[in-house]
Ligand SMILES: *[C@@H]1O[C@H](CO)[C@@H](O)[C@H](O)[C@H]1NC(C)=O
């Protein structure tokens with residue numbers, strides 16, 4: 001008679017332990033650390049995906065959506081805003097190149113994730129070159145029920161601990177590169193008043209050995225540290241070519257946890273400590289999170305979902321093999337594009353760029 005009750009109690013206990021609420025950002029050891037004492041893995045251009053859903057758009061710099069990113073331990077996401085017909089959308093470079101939808105939908109996905117993961121703090125940086133107004137941005141946060149989740153600094157220059165942010169239900173730190181107005185919208189923080197970052201347009205790992213701030217411009221590392229700004233390390237590479245594309249061919253070196261750890265710790269003296277933010281492409285490769293856990297002293301992360309293996313073009317029925325962008329894609333891709341163009345179909349700009357430079361080889365074949 002007692003057995004069924006015992007069993008149901010056990011089942012309930014198992015369900016409860018599925019999410020460990022005693023942890024903050026994947027570890028109990030981080031709860032009492034001030035926000036600025038933790039290192040966060042960042043997904044560069046988080047909404048710009050390269051997978052079957054986008055037909056492996058070469059403008060995509062992540063394989064998996066923001067839900068998968070956050071579940072795997074990413075705690076900073078950056079997203080680029082562009083105007084299309086006067087309305088803001090999430091587009092990397094240009095909306096005719098890669099369009100990842102509306103800010104409202106992106107925020108709703110983040111809201112859903114925060115609800116399922118109640119003891120996690122995340123940071124969003126909006127690359128707001130078109131200067132979407134703070135009022136419009138606030139409306140987008142509100143449409144996703146995120147407006148009250150935004151942290152507003154107290155003005156003391158001190159950051160709260162992760163636990164304090166969680167308890168106050170202000171688990172979202174938001175930076176804007178441009179278009180902020182702290183007088184009217186104090187929770188939309190000017191990124192370069194709060195952080196200093198390394199160069200972001202790089203083609204070689206050698207550049208990762210340089211610690212000098214690139215933005216804000218004209219600030220020495222010593223002055224950046226003295227100002228209290230948080231160090232932000234950009235750790236992604238482009239490949240040389242017609243257009244600036246992520247160097248996916250070197251991703252296992254760029255995101256390798258030992259390489260990352262070495263390049264991040266060697267700047268610690270110059271930066272007055274380990275970086276707060278580390279921004280990478282294709283975050284699941286490496287895996288980059290290995291370096292971040294090491295910097296945070298986390299050995300047994302909880303509440304994480306291991307991301308799947310990176311998808312490859314071809315596994316859904318096309319040609320098998322990596323797309324070699326610098327050589328103009330595969331013969332199959334050039335043929336497919338030629339057929340589309342001959343049939344009078346609209347060929348996306350990204351496809352033309354993909355095959356650029358590949359025509360010569362096609363003729364030889
Ligand atoms: C995110 O990606 C995962 C795995 O690819 C998928 O199962 C899920 O439906 C996606 N979520 C959204 C909101 O698109």
Ligand SMILES: *[C@@H]1O[C@H](CO)[C@@H](O)[C@H](O)[C@H]1NC(C)=O
Nearest residue numbers: 198199201202203207208210
């Ligand atoms: C890459 O970064 C370094 C410093 O870290 C910078 O001086 C250099 O100009 C950048 N390289 C390119 C090609 O822009």
Ligand SMILES: *[C@@H]1O[C@H](CO)[C@@H](O)[C@H](O)[C@H]1NC(C)=O
Nearest residue numbers: 250251252253254256257259
């Ligand atoms: C990256 O991949 C290349 C080619 O597969 C391999 O030779 C190299 O050892 C890998 N590097 C790391 C750090 O895993």
